[in-house]
Amino acid sequence: xxxxxxxxxxxxxxxxxxxxxxxxxxxxxxxxxxxxxxxxxxxxxxxxxxxxxxxxxxxxxxxxxxxxxxxxxxxxxxxxxxxxxxxxxxxxxxxxxxxxxxxxxxxxxxxxxxxxxxxxxxxxxxxxxxxxxxxxxxxxxxxxxxxxxxxxxxxxxxxxxxxxxxxxxxxxxxxxxxxxxxxxxxxxxxxxxxxxxxxxxxxxxxxxxxxxxxxxxxxxxxxxxxxxxxxxxxxxxxxxxxxxxxxxxxxxxxxxxxxx
DNA sequence: CCATATGTTAAAAG
DNA sequence: ACTTTTAACATATG
Numbered sequence: 605x606x607x608x609x610x611x612x613x614x615x616x617x618x619x620x621x622x623x624x625x626x627x628x629x630x631x632x633x634x635x636x637x638x639x640x641x642x643x644x645x646x647x648x649x650x651x652x653x654x655x656x657x658x659x660x661x662x663x664x665x666x667x668x669x670x671x672x673x674x675x676x677x678x679x680x681x682x683x684x685x686x687x688x689x690x691x692x693x694x695x696x697x698x699x700x701x702x703x704x705x706x707x708x709x710x711x712x713x714x715x716x717x718x719x720x721x722x723x724x725x726x727x728x729x730x731x732x733x734x735x736x737x738x739x740x741x742x743x744x745x746x747x748x749x750x751x752x753x754x755x756x757x758x759x760x761x762x763x764x765x766x767x768x769x770x771x772x773x774x775x776x777x778x779x780x781x782x783x784x785x786x787x788x789x790x791x792x793x794x795x796x797x798x799x800x801x802x803x804x805x806x807x808x809x810x811x812x813x814x815x816x817x818x819x820x821x822x823x824x825x826x827x828x829x830x831x832x833x834x835x836x837x838x839x840x841x842x843x844x845x846x847x848x849x850x851x852x853x854x855x856x857x858x859x860x861x862x863x864x
Numbered sequence: 865c866c867a868t869a870t871g872t873t874a875a876a877a878g
Numbered sequence: 879a880c881t882t883t884t885a886a887c888a889t890a891t892g
Contacts, residue, residue, distance in 0.1 A: 607870060635888075662871075680871050681890090707889095726889050728871060761882060770872080779870050824870065853883065855868080 606678035608744050608775030609818035611662045614684040614691035618657040618664060618676075618720070621686045625715035626650050636709040636724070637731050648672045648733055649712065654720075661740050661774020675735030679728030682709075687718040744775035745815050752808045757797050763807070764792035765852030776811070778854045780818065783827035784811045791863045792851040833857040 606614065629646035631637045637645055652670035659665075666674040676684070684691040703723065710722040710731045722729055742751055755773060756766045766772050767781045776784070785792050787810035790803055799807070818824045828840060837846040839859040847860045 610870080677871080680869070680888095724889095726869085726871095728888065730872085759881070765882080768871095777870050830870095853885095854871095 606662060606680075606682060607777030607780045607818075607824045608662060608815060609780075610691070610823050611659055611664060611678060611775070612745070612819055613822065614678060615657050615659045615664050617684050617686050617689055617691040618654075618666065620689060621712065621714075621718075621720040622654050622657060622666075624718065625653055626712055627715045628713045630708075630711040630713075631731070633709045633727070635727060636722070636729055640732060645674070645731065645733060649674065654712075660737050660743050661770055662777070663735060663737060663740065663774070665735055665737065672733045673735065675730070675732045676710075676722060677730040677735075678722075679724060679726065679730060681726050682722055682724035682729030685721045685723050690723075740770055740774040741772045742774065744773045744811060745819075747773050747808075749805065749808055752811075753801065753804050756807070757799060757804055760795050760797050762793045762851050763790065763796040763799060764854075764856060766796040767811075768852050768854065775815075777824065778856075779824040779827065779830055779833075780811075780814060781852075781854075782833060782857055783818075783824065783829055784814045785863060786829040786859060787814055789859075789862045789864065792856050792858055793849075794864075829857070829859075 626649050629649050631645040632642045634642055648670060649668060652668050654666040655669055656667040657664065662677060664676045668674060707723055707725045708721050709724045709727060709729060712720040722731060741755060759766055764781050764785060767776045788807045790807060814827060818826060832840055832846050839846055839862060842862055844859055844861040846857050848857050850856060
């Protein structure tokens, strides 16, 4: 579920956890908390408080009164829950399924009795101290037209692979990439450096629009073409069959006639 | 049992 | 050396 829009919404939930004394921390999942051994993150946080919540691409981090930054990544399906308020990270938000306690992978308990939890069935989420934010490219929501042009076109890989590369720009995931390329009528497998300048600009415009719509509507799954990413679907714009394949190592759907 | 899943990344390949 | 692709990661679900 979590791509940039979901993570931004999760970040707003995270803000509810700010300025509250941290009483204890459960960091016992050594896979989610790697490379930290159990207790290390707890030791860095207990007694202090979270003072600010930031995001770049799909990575969030909190500043703390004790010094270190607390990095949180939702992985493939993680959710932030603060005092029972669930970050809207996809269809599950609207139809919450079972919530087994063992799916709580990381928890900060506050002196006021409330708590912040990373809920993640698949366990691909990540919590760590002082994440390397600078390894990421510019945030997809604020990247300039100039930056987008030079970064996306630098490289011969498929344009979808460039969009998904978090060091090129940060925040675009598989669904948002398909949505943006469909909006722009560009084939996902076109080599990025062969796109005409006008096409790259169109892609940037469509990315901005898709991001804005997704944040406003509650997630990337609200994209126009997302419901048509399945076998036997027809393009909602022209009626041609939707095509399927693997591009950039990910399952990809595109319109067989409009996307060139 | 098999395939798939909205992400990242180490390793292999080019 | 740098870029691109693939496989693996942990786990749930259809």
